[in-house]
Amino acid sequence: MDMQEKSVVVKGVGDGFRIIIDKNTPESVLMKEINKVLTPLEYLLTGAHIYIDSENFDNGLDQKLFPFLKEKFQIESISQFKDQENVKTDHKKRLRERESMHSWENSKSDVLIIxxxxxxxxxxxTNKHIVIYGDVNPGAEVIAGGDIIVLGTLSGTAAAGQKQDDNSIIFSLDFKPTQIQINDIVGMGGAKKGKKLPEIAFLNESKDLVIKTYIEENPFSRLPWPEVR
Incomplete structure (x- = not known):
């Protein structure tokens, strides 16, 4: 099936994607078709800008699509596709806005390194993030207002996000803590056997404390832009 026969086609443009929609596509099947072509690109869509290329854009199509795309794929914004020059202008504008919002050049260090x-x-x-170049032995305590990063073995107690911060994480190259805590959610640890793997603890959307292998979870891969923590 060539492009002319498809009701929905997706192309990469600038810092986002262009969705070309056949004007004759019934609304009853439009969402299904969009979901079908975007699902394989799910991890690339988080924080992306979407350009809608359709003659029906001004007829309220954007208001119908944005809530769906925002909830399903966590896109950042949506606008009408006009031409490539318009895409370049929009792209440069968003880059300037992101650099202003997430600039690390003027950020003061908020990290305690030990x-x-x-x-x-x-x-x-400490109220800061903590990075430890070494091990945390059983019976030791590490408490941070932000993240806890242990570049060694974590065998003691670690409490991150002690400013009521649900977004804090606990990371270690060898993760076997006695107890961990993020915000006010506490989890028990214990010695592990087998291969040492870097692991990360965080609160999921349900506020459950979960521990995942860092490489498999890759928790920051969905960020559309480097952010200061």
């Missing part, structure tokens, strides 16, 4: 082993009985407590 080198060495945190031993049993020691307690590190």
């Amino acid at each position: 080198a060495g082993r945190v031993r049993s009985g020691q307690r590190i407590d």
Whole structure:
């Protein structure tokens, strides 16, 4: 089937995607067709801008599509496709806005970096993120207002997001804590056997504390732009 026979076609443009919709496509099948062609691109759509190329755009099509695309694929915005020059102008404008919002050039450091082993009985407590170049032994405590990153073995207690921050994470190259906590959600750990793997703990959308292998989860891969944490 060639492009002319398809009711919905997707093309990459600028920092987003152009959805070409046949004006004769019935609304009853439009969402189904869009979902069909976009699902394989799901991980690329998060935070993307969508250009709708359709003669029906001004007839309220954008108001019908945006809620669906936002909920299903977490897109950032939607507008009418006019021409390639318009796409370039929009792209440059959004780049400037993102650089202004997420610029790290003017950001002051909010990270406490510690080198060495945190031993049993020691307690590190800060409102910042913590990065530890070393191990956290059983009986040691690490408490942070933001993220906790352990570039070693985490065997002690770790509490992240202690500013009521649900978005904080706990990461370790060898993850076997006695206890972990993010915001006010507590989880029990325990020694693990087998191959050492980098793992990450975070709160999911249901506010459940979950632990995943970092490489498989790749939690920050969906961010459309580098962000300051």
